[in-house]
Structure formats: C-alpha cells, structure tokens
Amino acid sequence: MTSKLFSRALGDVGDRYLEEVLSYTPKKKKIAWVRWGILAACFCVVVTGATAGYRMISPGGDGSIGGDISSVYDPSGENSGDYKLIADENGFRLLFDDPNCYQIGGEMQVIVATLSFETMKEFKDAVTKGLLEDWEKAVIVRLFPKDATGAVKICDFDHLYVPKLPAGGETTDVCWGGETYSFGLAWENGITGTFHYQTKESFDRRYQEEYLDFFQKDTVTVTKTETLADGKTVTYYTTRAGELMNVRYTLTSEGQIITVDKTFRLRMENPELTESSEVPSGIRLYGTSSDGVWYASLYHFSAEPTDEWLISFALEEYTEE
Amino acid sequence: MNDEKIIALFFERSEQAIAELDRKYGAACRSVSFHILGNREDAEECVNDAYLGVWNAIPPAKPHPLLSFVCRIVRNVSLKRYEYNTAVKRNSHYDLAIEELEDCLASSSTVEAELAKQELTALIEAFLDTLSGEDRVIFLRRYWFAEPYNEIAEKVGLSEKNVSVRLVRIRKRLRSYLSEREVFV
Incomplete structure (x- = not known):
C-alpha cells in the first residue's frame, strides 16, 4: 500500500x-511547418465548412452573426479573432485555428474556470468580435468543455438570454463557462443572488441532485414532512449544520413553470x-419555459418575498439596445 | 467576482459564497474529482461535499490563492470516495496513475510504520525541487491531478509520447532519489 501512502503525502x-x-504556461515552440500546418488547417476548415453547410462566424469582421458564412479571419487585423464560431446539427462550438498558440497565452497568475464580463454586451462582443484577450x-x-473533435462547446450566440428580474433587480456581471453562463444579481434592499442559464442536461442533473434527491443524502435526516392545504410541501430535517425547514411548491405564469425551494x-x-422560521435563509428557483431552462439562488432576505415577486423571474432573449 | 470578495462572503457566513465559488471554480473542481473517480455523478457529489468543507474551513482560514485550497479539499474528498468505491473495482485515471507509481515504490510493508506522512511529503517536495519546471508540472498533473497523458500533453504543449517518456524518466529518478535516502530499500 506504499503507493497510497505516497499519494496521500503527495497530496x-x-x-x-x-x-x-x-x-x-508552456514555452511557445513555433516552427515553420506549424505555420504551414495552420494554413492547411484553415483551408480544410473552409472546405469542410462549405461542403457540410456549416454556419461559420468569423469574429473580427462586422461582428454580425447568422447567415451562411464561410470566412477566414484576417490575422493582421488588430484584435481580430483567430477562431470560428460554428453552428450545425451538433450544436454550437468554438474552434481555434491553432489552439496550441494559446497554451502560451500571456502571464496567467491565477487560472480560472470561467470568464467574467461586466455586461452581456461586453460578453457577446468579446466572443463574436474577437475582443478576447490572450489569457482568456x-x-x-x-x-x-470540448467535444470529441476538440472544439469548445459553447452557448448559442444567436440567441443569448438574460434574466428578467423583479423590480429593482440588476445583474452585476456575467460569468461564461462554455455552454452555460450565469449572472450575479443584486437589489437595493440587500437581496443578492446568482442566475444560471443552463443546458437541459446540466439543468436536469442539478435538479435531480439538489432538488429531487436532496432528502436522500446521507448527511440529511428528515424528521417530519407535511403537505399544506395550498399544496406546499414542508419538510423538517437536520444536517450537520443544525435543524432546518424546507418549503417547496410550484408557480405557473405566462407559459413558464417555476419550482420554488x-x-x-x-x-x-x-x-x-x-x-428564523419566517424569513428564508435562501431560495432556489428552477424555471422552465419555451426559451430554455434556468435556475436562480437568492440570499440575504429581510422578509419572506411574495409569490408575485418570485414569479417575476423569467428568461428573456437578449437584445442590444 | 474576485477571490477576496468570495472569501469575504464566507466570512459573512453568506451562502452566496458557495454559489460564487461554484460559478468561478466549479468546472475546475469537477475536473479534479472526475479524473480521480471516473464518474461524473460521484464527482458532482464530492465537489458539493468539498464546498461544505470550504464552508467549515473559512473562517478562520483565509486561503490565498483560493483555487489551490479548494482543489486540495476536492482531491481529499474524492480520494475518500475513491477508496470506498473501489473496494471491488478499478477503473479510473487515478488507478492508472497510481499503478504506474507501484513500480518505483518498492514493496516495503514497513514504510508506513517507519516514515510519517509529513516526512514523506517533505522528501517529495525536495524531490520536486530537483526537477525542471516543466517536469514538475507533468509529474503533478499526472500524480496529483490524475490527469491522462493526452490532457497533460495538451496543457504542457508536448506530444503524448513525449509526456509518457518524461514520466518514465521522472519515476526512475524518483526511485533512485528515494532509494538513496533509504526510504524504500
């Protein structure tokens, strides 16, 4: 069992x-044949794109997306991207002409798993207009996350979504992780939270683990469950943190269903x-509508919010003003 | 949100700290756990357990940088789960990584008794200091993060074959380094 001890010690x-x-960040090792390889790769991508009917979006042009485009970026243009956004039956992907190029990047002091932007416009422009910095x-x-071909799986930049929030709420930032993105939320009265636009797969996984299976966890012991006349399910339970109460129900409005937790x-x-048994320490909302699935986590309440307030959350398509 | 703000949320005992931690480092944590466990569901659960560990540790801890602190907790939680899961089967990247090490760690049943883990850690650190930066990164990506060769190759800008050869050489050096110090004779 020496390898186990070694592994523990290494840890x-x-x-x-x-x-x-x-x-x-590895040292850049660029030699002549690599450049030719890149050119050949570009050529292959263009030919493949044209024949397979890919919709390829080249950042750095006019920034428009959509339409049937097969183009190769101009590497001499300032801030021009060196990747393509591809949309086809396999979904939306981002393909670098030379991914190894960004193994070197700039100085990366802290590596992060998501990229943060102040606004949706900044996020969209950074990706579609080739304004991403090298470290990003x-x-x-x-x-x-990448697909089997090595292309990065990304969200649909033709249809980006933002949260529609109850009065006074605003988004503080946008975090991008590939197929999903999330927003920081804040209200003047101190309520804060996060709002996540999800793929159906990741939403289902989260919903299963954090909602449907929550009370089956080893660390959770249910002491009492009751269903109220208004259909709400109240569950009393204990964890290592102490005694807690959970209230669950659904709200329906304008074609969307919100599960309240x-x-x-x-x-x-x-x-x-x-x-407090009156003011929730946290509220999780799971929303499903024709536009997609989302969930929100909300904190720092000074009073229990009304159902009208909660049903005001929705997903709406982002449009540039 | 930057690390200082996330840590401040932990100090305020705000559950938003977990949400922000997950937004920023969730993918990296799941990757560490997945490489050890080879199972996405288990990895997800271990990451959630690790978040609870972070919640309990901060405060009083005020880790800087936050990511390596969280990764370490994720690794420990995942290894515990791994040991529980693999009483009967062996199938993850971690298995493969650890099997490679078996060869260079000669079978000495008395090692655990003779050498405290802390001493071994100090020896490993001293060994790591003898490696080049690139070799150190390759070694740790393989045996700390349990990453497969192809992923390491991609991250360090080498071919998969090159990474494999480097690891053989590093293990050989490790064996002689430990032998010289009479750790495994």
Whole structure:
C-alpha cells in the first residue's frame, strides 16, 4: 500500500507547487511547418465548412452573426479573432485555428474556470468580435468543455438570454463557462443572488441532485414532512449544520413553470447564523419555459418575498439596445 | 467576482459564497474529482461535499490563492470516495496513475510504520525541487491531478509520447532519489 501512502503525502505538498501547475504556461515552440500546418488547417476548415453547410462566424469582421458564412479571419487585423464560431446539427462550438498558440497565452497568475464580463454586451462582443484577450483564450482552450473533435462547446450566440428580474433587480456581471453562463444579481434592499442559464442536461442533473434527491443524502435526516392545504410541501430535517425547514411548491405564469425551494434555518450549530422560521435563509428557483431552462439562488432576505415577486423571474432573449 | 470578495462572503457566513465559488471554480473542481473517480455523478457529489468543507474551513482560514485550497479539499474528498468505491473495482485515471507509481515504490510493508506522512511529503517536495519546471508540472498533473497523458500533453504543449517518456524518466529518478535516502530499500 506504499503507493497510497505516497499519494496521500503527495497530496500535502505545498501550495507553491499547485500554483505552479495551475498557472503554468508552456514555452511557445513555433516552427515553420506549424505555420504551414495552420494554413492547411484553415483551408480544410473552409472546405469542410462549405461542403457540410456549416454556419461559420468569423469574429473580427462586422461582428454580425447568422447567415451562411464561410470566412477566414484576417490575422493582421488588430484584435481580430483567430477562431470560428460554428453552428450545425451538433450544436454550437468554438474552434481555434491553432489552439496550441494559446497554451502560451500571456502571464496567467491565477487560472480560472470561467470568464467574467461586466455586461452581456461586453460578453457577446468579446466572443463574436474577437475582443478576447490572450489569457482568456488560454482559459477557453484549457478549461472549457470540448467535444470529441476538440472544439469548445459553447452557448448559442444567436440567441443569448438574460434574466428578467423583479423590480429593482440588476445583474452585476456575467460569468461564461462554455455552454452555460450565469449572472450575479443584486437589489437595493440587500437581496443578492446568482442566475444560471443552463443546458437541459446540466439543468436536469442539478435538479435531480439538489432538488429531487436532496432528502436522500446521507448527511440529511428528515424528521417530519407535511403537505399544506395550498399544496406546499414542508419538510423538517437536520444536517450537520443544525435543524432546518424546507418549503417547496410550484408557480405557473405566462407559459413558464417555476419550482420554488425555500430553506429556513430553525436552529443552527453555528451561533453566527441567523435563525428564523419566517424569513428564508435562501431560495432556489428552477424555471422552465419555451426559451430554455434556468435556475436562480437568492440570499440575504429581510422578509419572506411574495409569490408575485418570485414569479417575476423569467428568461428573456437578449437584445442590444 | 474576485477571490477576496468570495472569501469575504464566507466570512459573512453568506451562502452566496458557495454559489460564487461554484460559478468561478466549479468546472475546475469537477475536473479534479472526475479524473480521480471516473464518474461524473460521484464527482458532482464530492465537489458539493468539498464546498461544505470550504464552508467549515473559512473562517478562520483565509486561503490565498483560493483555487489551490479548494482543489486540495476536492482531491481529499474524492480520494475518500475513491477508496470506498473501489473496494471491488478499478477503473479510473487515478488507478492508472497510481499503478504506474507501484513500480518505483518498492514493496516495503514497513514504510508506513517507519516514515510519517509529513516526512514523506517533505522528501517529495525536495524531490520536486530537483526537477525542471516543466517536469514538475507533468509529474503533478499526472500524480496529483490524475490527469491522462493526452490532457497533460495538451496543457504542457508536448506530444503524448513525449509526456509518457518524461514520466518514465521522472519515476526512475524518483526511485533512485528515494532509494538513496533509504526510504524504500
């Protein structure tokens, strides 16, 4: 069992070693044949794209997306992208002409798994107009999920969505992780949260694990469950954190269904945590509509929000003003 | 959201800290866990358990950088799950990575008794310091993160074959390094 001991001991090596791994950028090794290889690859992509009916979007042009385009970017243009956004029956993907190029990137001090933008416009422009910085491309190449061909799986840039929020709410940032993206949320009265636009697959997985299977977890012990006259299900349960209460029900409005999942802290082991059976410590909303699926996590309530407030959440297509 | 703000949320005991941590580092954490477990569902659960671990650790901990702190917790939780899962079967990247090490760690049943884990960690660190930066990254990506050769090759800009050869050489050096220190004789 020496390898197990070794693995355990290796697991304890200092942070500096992990930092080195996580921020490592290989030396650029570019030789002549690679350039020719890139040119050949570009040629292949164009031919394949044209024959297979790909819709290829080349960032750096006029930024428009849609239509049947097969184009190759102009590498001499300032800020021009060196990748294509591809849409076909296999979904939306981002294909770098030379992914190895961004193995070098710039100096990457902290490697992140998502890219953050201040606004939806900044996010869309960065990707579709080729304004991504080198280190951001390096994050995409290294960490975003890819398909079997090595192309990065991305969301549909023809139809981007933003949250429609109850009065006073605003998005604080956009985080992009490939096929999914999320928003930071804030209201003047202190409520904060996150809103996630999801693929159906990732939504279903989350819904199954964090909603349907939640009370089956080893760490959760249900003490009482009751169904109220208005159809709400109330579950009392304990975890290592203390005693909690969960209230679940659905809301329907304007073609969308929202599943509401409220958590109340009744008695907490940690005295710093506020206890209340009136004000939820957190609310999770799962929304499904013809536009797609989403979920939101909301925190920092000073009073229990009304159902009218909760049903105001929706998904709406992003349009540039 | 930057790491300082996320840590501040943990200090405020705000559950949004978990949501923000997941937004920023969720994919990286799932990747670490998946490479060890080879199962997406188990990886998801381990990452959630790791978040609970982070919640319990901060405060008082104020880790910098946050990502390596979280990765370490994810790895520990995933290894525990791995040991539980693989009492009967062996099938993950971690299995393959660890089997490679068996050869260079000679069979010594007394090692656990003779050498405290901390001492071994110190020896490993000293060994890592003898490697070039590139070799150190390859070694740790293989044996800390349990990544397969093709992924390591992609991340360090080498061919898969090249990575394989480098690892054989590093393991050989490790064997002689440990032998010289009478760790495994």
